[in-house]
Amino acid sequence: MIQLKKINVKFNTGTALEKWALRNLSLDIFEGEFVTVIGGNGAGKSTLLATLCGDVTPLSGKVMIDNVDVTTRSSWERAKWVARVFQDPMAGTCAQLSIEENLALAGKRVSGRGFSAAILKQDRERFREALSKLGLNLDKRLKDPMGALSGGQRQAVSLIMSTLQPMKILALDEHTAALDPKTAHYVMDLTRQIVEDNNLTALMVTHSMQQALSYGTRTVMLNDGRIAYDVSGQQRDKLTTQDLVDLFHSQQFSGDDFLLT
Amino acid sequence: MNTIQFFGAFELGLIYGLVALGVYLSFRVLDFPDLTVDGSFPLGAAISGILIVSGYPPLIATLAAVVGGLMAGVITGWLTLRWKILNLLASILTMTALYSVNLRIMGRPNLSLLGEKTLFSFVPDLCSSLDISPTFIMPAIICLIALALWFILFWFLKTSFGLAIRATGANPRMSMAQGVCTKTTTYAGIAVSNGLVALGGSLFAQSQGFADVTVGAGTIIIGLASVIIGEALFHTRSILIALASCLVGSIIFRLIVALALNASGIGLQASDLNLVTSLLVAVAMIVPEVRKKLSVHRAKK
Numbered sequence: 001m002i003q004l005k006k007i008n009v010k011f012n013t014g015t016a017l018e019k020w021a022l023r024n025l026s027l028d029i030f031e032g033e034f035v036t037v038i039g040g041n042g043a044g045k046s047t048l049l050a051t052l053c054g055d056v057t058p059l060s061g062k063v064m065i066d067n068v069d070v071t072t073r074s075s076w077e078r079a080k081w082v083a084r085v086f087q088d089p090m091a092g093t094c095a096q097l098s099i100e101e102n103l104a105l106a107g108k109r110v111s112g113r114g115f116s117a118a119i120l121k122q123d124r125e126r127f128r129e130a131l132s133k134l135g136l137n138l139d140k141r142l143k144d145p146m147g148a149l150s151g152g153q154r155q156a157v158s159l160i161m162s163t164l165q166p167m168k169i170l171a172l173d174e175h176t177a178a179l180d181p182k183t184a185h186y187v188m189d190l191t192r193q194i195v196e197d198n199n200l201t202a203l204m205v206t207h208s209m210q211q212a213l214s215y216g217t218r219t220v221m222l223n224d225g226r227i228a229y230d231v232s233g234q235q236r237d238k239l240t241t242q243d244l245v246d247l248f249h250s251q252q253f254s255g256d257d258f259l260l261t
Numbered sequence: 262m263n264t265i266q267f268f269g270a271f272e273l274g275l276i277y278g279l280v281a282l283g284v285y286l287s288f289r290v291l292d293f294p295d296l297t298v299d300g301s302f303p304l305g306a307a308i309s310g311i312l313i314v315s316g317y318p319p320l321i322a323t324l325a326a327v328v329g330g331l332m333a334g335v336i337t338g339w340l341t342l343r344w345k346i347l348n349l350l351a352s353i354l355t356m357t358a359l360y361s362v363n364l365r366i367m368g369r370p371n372l373s374l375l376g377e378k379t380l381f382s383f384v385p386d387l388c389s390s391l392d393i394s395p396t397f398i399m400p401a402i403i404c405l406i407a408l409a410l411w412f413i414l415f416w417f418l419k420t421s422f423g424l425a426i427r428a429t430g431a432n433p434r435m436s437m438a439q440g441v442c443t444k445t446t447t448y449a450g451i452a453v454s455n456g457l458v459a460l461g462g463s464l465f466a467q468s469q470g471f472a473d474v475t476v477g478a479g480t481i482i483i484g485l486a487s488v489i490i491g492e493a494l495f496h497t498r499s500i501l502i503a504l505a506s507c508l509v510g511s512i513i514f515r516l517i518v519a520l521a522l523n524a525s526g527i528g529l530q531a532s533d534l535n536l537v538t539s540l541l542v543a544v545a546m547i548v549p550e551v552r553k554k555l556s557v558h559r560a561k562k
Contacts, residue, residue: 053438079440092438094431096498097424104421105428109440113421145498161439 002029002052002169002201007061009047009225021047022058023225029169033232034195034202036212039222040248045205048222049173052203054078065168079109083162087174089154092161095147099138099157102146103127106161130160134190152183159187159194170195172204176211188215209244219244223251262523265396270519272400274512275407276468277483279461281491281507282414283454284484289503290418291430291450296352296481300359301333301455303477305462307363310372310472319380323463330459333359334452342444363474371473372466379467399468406464407508410457415501417453426450458484479535486538487511489545514541 009022022044029035039045050056051063054075063071065081086092093102104118107126124142131139134156138149146154155175162170172191176184192215195202206212212219218232221244228251231239262270280298287295305326312322333355340351364370381399388395417423428436429446436443458480466472491510495502521529521537529537 074437076437076440076442079438084438086435086438091432092435094428094435096431097428098498101424101427105424105436105439105441108421108425112440113425115417115420115422118419118421118424 001031001064001066002203003027003062003064004048004051005062005064007048007051007063008059009044009051009056010059020225021056022051025061025225025227027220027227029201029203031201032199033218034200034216035204035218035220036216037203037205037220037222038207038209038212038244038248039228042224043222044225045222046173047225049171049203049205052169053082053084053171081168082171083109083165083167083169084171085155085158085162085173085175087177089151089158089178092158092175093146093154095145097146098143099131099146099149100124100127100142102157103130103161103164107164110165110167126164130164131157134160150183152179152187155179155187156190159190163194163198163200168201170200170202172202174205174207177207191215209241209248213239213241213244221247221251262519266519266523267516268396268400270515271512272403272468273465274515275400275403275508276461276464277487277515278407278508278511279410279457279464280480280484281487281511282410282504283457283461284481285488285504285507286414286450286454286457288485289430289488290427291447291454293430293447293451294349294352295334295337295451295454296349297333297337297355297359297451297455298458298484299477299480300356300363301330301458301477302462302465302480303363303472303474304329304333304359304366305459306466306472306476307366307372307462307474308459309463310374310466311367313374313377313379313467314372319378319382319467323380323460323467326459326463327456330456330462331452333459334455335448337455338448338451342447360474360477363477367472367474370475371471373471374466375470380464381468403464403468410460411504411508414453414457415504418500418504422446422449479538482535482538482542483514484511486542486545487514489542490514493545514538517541 004025004027007022007025008020011019011021025044025048037045037048047056051058054070054073054077057072062069070078070081084092094105100119104123107123127142128139136153136156138153138157146157149157158175176187179187188211194200202216204216213236219236220227221229229247280302283298287293308329309322309326312325313319337352337355340346340354341348346354381402384395384398384402388398418427425436425441426446426449428439429441429443429450433443465476487510488507489510490513491506494509495506497503497506518534518537521527522531
């Protein structure tokens with residue numbers, strides 16, 4: 001189980017731009033849950049993900065992964081538990097390295113690295129098999145540079161990369177935001193398939209209300225650094241995108257103190 | 262240029278090829294502009310020089326030089342990774358400090374190694390027994406050393422750890438997300454880079470028969486020039502060929518220098534070397550920019 005306990009994050013402390021990004025936020029994510037996070041600009045959804053991944057250390061509060069306190073662990077240490085796919089396709093992969101080298105890098109996310117050859121024959125077999133699931137013919141292009149792939153292909157490979165090693169949670173940071181609608185749809189369906197096939201726990205930040213409801217098992221709406229709405233199960237199934245939009249707007253005008261849950 | 266000059270340039274090119282490999286590792290692989298090499302090259306010469314003069318076996322002296330280079334790299338890494346000093350400035354600090362350190366190590370500005378037992382002391386005997394001129398033997402021996410290091414470095418960069426070093430330079434954020442401690446990989450990369458350069462300095466001192474504190478001036482530019490020449494010759498993504506191109510670039514650089522200095526009529530002298538080298542690097546860096554401008558210009562039309 002992933003637990004965020006009373007997280008407070010403040011940016012630009014002591015300047016005119018001082019801003020509370022997260023206010024006393026608590027969130028428990030149970031094993032097998034696929035949580036979609038939604039909210040306006042500056043609502044704190046990216047900060048929430050960054051706090052989970054270790055890019056941001058909270059002012060106070062705790063981040064627990066399976067009862068291990070990881071609050072002060074850096075992002076590379078948390079990679080043991082957290083697999084990530086970034087918003088920018090360029091950010092999540094190494095353009096200069098080949099596809100197989102990118103996969104090899106991700107293939108050691110948990111196990112660590114030594115002085116044996118980075119890519120062995122059996123690794124290539126494994127990579128080919130994993131890539132063939134994409135149906136993009138990338139399994140025949142292992143030696144091509146990552147930079148030669150399109151944004152959508154790179155996000156698809158990023159998803160495959162995340163599954164090469166075990167994880168406690170998959171962190172998806174608006175990973176379709178930089179893609180065209182058709183490609184975004186493909187990557188989202190791939191995401192769902194990968195999460196279901198591997199029984200993953202996932203946290204996905206998105207700015208698409210439709211994505212937030214159509215994918216995952218639970219939706220959390222953030223407003224001004226707090227959880228404004230948290231819905232799952234049957235109640236969530238009944239929810240339409242329009243309901244979510246109405247909720248969203250009601251919060252935008254209701255100020256800081258108004259909470260829906 | 263006569264044969265002796267040619268093979269002299271070839272030999273020097275291979276020795277500085279180790280510097281080029283080191284510079285490639287810091288500048289290209291790690292994307293870390295490391296000027297420490299101007300200090301670690303003479304550091305290698307100084308350490309092995311003083312140890313050889315004091316009667317230590319040349320192999321020990323050479324290994325000590327490598328360890329010295331590794332440590333110099335670690336210090337630069339520590340300044341920038343631990344204390345957040347800009348990497349360029351951190352390396353200049355180490356480089357400047359090393360000038361004094363090198364003088365302390367040697368106890369005087371230069372040391373003569375003529376007549377001392379060095380790694381290459383066996384060469385005259387070998388030559389007389391084989392009846393070959395040392396003009397060819399020395400470059401051949403240095404060539405073997407350079408090829409060995411070329412292969413070791415290739416193997417190193419192809420290991421899981423080496424791959425993590427390459428990823429650190431290319432995309433540190435992604436590397437961390439994949440569980441790479443980028444501090445460790447940067448330390449390792451900069452240390453190995455300076456170890457190679459110090460080894461170059463040690464071989465330089467032993468093959469040329471002297472160690473001098475001023476021998477490091479401009480090392481970084483020479484290394485960078487070699488890397489750039491190599492890149493211009495081989496457009497490649499293969500690590501094996503990219504590393505080889507550093508060695509080839511360094512040899513070509515030395516041949517160009519030898520040609521320029523020997524050509525009567527141009528009026529260049531040995532002291533013009535740094536000016537010519539800087540111009541070469543500057544031009545090599547300007548050309549791609551000019552090309553970019555031109556293509557934008559053409560696209561507008």
